Structure formats: structure tokens, C-alpha cells
Amino acid sequence: MQIILICGKGRVGKTTVARLLAKKVFESGQIPQMISFAAPLKEDAELKGYKKEDNPKKYREYCQQIGEGQREIDPDFWIKLFNERVEISRNDEEKAISCKEKYWERVIICDDCRYLNELAYGRLNEATLLFVTSDNRELIEEDAEWRMHKSEEMATS
Numbered sequence: 001m002q003i004i005l006i007c008g009k010g011r012v013g014k015t016t017v018a019r020l021l022a023k024k025v026f027e028s029g030q031i032p033q034m035i036s037f038a039a040p041l042k043e044d045a046e047l048k049g050y051k052k053e054d055n056p057k058k059y060r061e062y063c064q065q066i067g068e069g070q071r072e073i074d075p076d077f078w079i080k081l082f083n084e085r086v087e088i089s090r091n092d093e094e095k096a097i098s099c100k101e102k103y104w105e106r107v108i109i110c111d112d113c114r115y116l117n118e119l120a121y122g123r124l125n126e127a128t129l130l131f132v133t134s135d136n137r138e139l140i141e142e143d144a145e146w147r148m149h150k151s152e153e154m155a156t157s
Contacts (some may be wrong), residue, residue: 001093001106002030003086003112005122007094008132018111018130021095030105031093035085036112037078043065082110086125 001060004021016126022032036042041063042052070077089106096104113119113129122129 001085001090001108001129003108003122003125004110004130005118005127006109006111006130006132007113007119012132014111014132017130018109021107021109025107025109029103030107031103032107032109034111035082035089035090036110037082037106037114037118038063038067038087038112040081041070041078075117079117083121 006018008014018034022034025032027124044066045051045062048062050062052059067078074080084106088148089108093104093106113122121127
């Protein structure tokens, strides 16, 4: 199993890079799996009626507030949930190997690595780390207040 963590500012193109990687992984005969640290948070936001497409500002506010609240209680809360999903994938891979399936290798692609403890998780799990930057390209909402959130700190350091 391989894990690829993609880091960078919000709206810089991390998900676009992740989708392109997933396509290449699939074309090479491996099984790409998009798993993000914030997936459970994003799922909860949608259940509460906050959809990124309908109201991106409220959606982001909700995710930042709830995400940070959980991190204050347990800094590794989201990492533990992420790891549960990785372990499911690892088990699926082991089953495929034991059944002698032709295509078995999973490649976890995570498009939202934003905190130092998430990087540490990647390092412990021998992940490949990618940092996406805007280079000289102007980002949408470059001066928006949400860019001052802790989740943007690592990308701006």
C-alpha cells in the first residue's frame, strides 16, 4: 500500500492534482482511493445541510469551527478517523493478495494535509508528500478572512 499526502493552501489545486494522480494510478493497474483527513467532517457538514456548492462560506465556517473544536479536545481526532479508513483499505488489499487477485495494490491519495501532526502521520507511514503551490498565479479569495485560520498556517509558512 502506498499513501500520498497532498499539502498546500486552500483552493490552490490539491484536489485537481489528486484526481490526476488517481487517474494515473488506475491506468497503471493499481487501485486509487481518495481518503481525506477531513472526510468525516465534510460528511457531517453535508448532513447538517452545509453544502460546499450551495454556500461555500457557511460550509467552510462550519468545517473550520467543528474541525478545530475536535482538535482542541484531541489533536489526533481526525487522524484517528483517517487511519481507520486506511486500515480498511489495507485489509481489503491483504484479502485481494490472499485471493491472488491480479490488481490488488491500493494507493491512498489524500488531498487535504494541513497540520504538522498529519505530516507526522505521513512520515510514520512512509507516505509520499506533495506540496502544491500557486506559484505566481493569483488565488481566488486570496485575502479572505478564512485564509487566516490555523488550517492555512502550514501552507503559508
